[in-house]
Amino acid sequence: MSLQRSVLVVDAGGHPLEPVAQRLRLLGIPALRAKTGGEARAALADPRAAIGAVLIPPDPPTLDLQKALRALSRTPDGVVLSLLVSGPRPDAAGRARLRDAGAELALWEPLDDHALRFQVNRALARGRFDATPRRALRVPTHWPVEVRMGARARPAHVYSVSTRGAFLATSGPALRRSLVHVTLPLADDRGERLKLACEVVATNVPGNLRRRNLPLGMGVRFLGLGPNAERTLQHYTDERSLDLTV
Numbered sequence: 001m002s003l004q005r006s007v008l009v010v011d012a013g014g015h016p017l018e019p020v021a022q023r024l025r026l027l028g029i030p031a032l033r034a035k036t037g038g039e040a041r042a043a044l045a046d047p048r049a050a051i052g053a054v055l056i057p058p059d060p061p062t063l064d065l066q067k068a069l070r071a072l073s074r075t076p077d078g079v080v081l082s083l084l085v086s087g088p089r090p091d092a093a094g095r096a097r098l099r100d101a102g103a104e105l106a107l108w109e110p111l112d113d114h115a116l117r118f119q120v121n122r123a124l125a126r127g128r129f130d131a132t133p134r135r136a137l138r139v140p141t142h143w144p145v146e147v148r149m150g151a152r153a154r155p156a157h158v159y160s161v162s163t164r165g166a167f168l169a170t171s172g173p174a175l176r177r178s179l180v181h182v183t184l185p186l187a188d189d190r191g192e193r194l195k196l197a198c199e200v201v202a203t204n205v206p207g208n209l210r211r212r213n214l215p216l217g218m219g220v221r222f223l224g225l226g227p228n229a230e231r232t233l234q235h236y237t238d239e240r241s242l243d244l245t246v
Helices: 018-026 039-047 065-072 092-100 111-126 225-244
Strands: 007-010 031-035 052-058 082-087 104-106 139-149 150-161 165-169 181-186 192-204 217-223
Touching: 007 018, 007 039, 007 111, 018 031, 018 111, 039 052, 039 065, 052 065, 052 111, 052 150, 065 092, 065 150, 082 111, 082 181, 092 192, 104 111, 111 139, 111 150, 139 225, 150 181, 165 181, 181 225, 192 225
Parallel strands: 007 031, 007 052, 052 082, 082 104
Antiparallel strands: 139 150, 139 181, 150 165, 165 217, 181 192, 192 217
């Protein structure tokens, strides 16, 4: 049985990252904190740590940022790891410096748990799955919504959304193939909120088959999405995606 991969949290900048490490652990994601470059290198070299991604502050204390991040983004056996930058959003010059040094994914504050889980999943998935692009860009959200199933209604949060569907975090998901309705907090070009019919295509519930990298809930596919709604969702996902990259 393979080890669950961990996130190496390099807590060495002016912005403390221990609170983020604690939030990762509460989400069920192993997080190992390193306060120095030596501790980080030791963790990367230890197979028991099973490091799968590295989280760094926006201001790593180093004179040669490119060299420092290159060392953090590779294990001794040559496996390339994704670098996530977490903390206050730097100015354009600061972000360019991080990009040029190899940082890719961003977790700018304020940070909700859905974005944290989503971005860490992206980082941990690097190199593990086929690089075939998704049919639609998917981004994390934290929208409170009401899911209607016939005459019943339940509260939920939208964990992620694309132009094709969404994942709704809820403790009471509907059965697969059920028809549900949800109104998203987005307005189309006519000023109307997106009221969408959806088919439940997957569920994540407690038990042996639960996917630990997702919240409890259900994946839904949008039905009969009109051009106005699709344009609105495309615009939102494009803009949101920019916030998630360095």
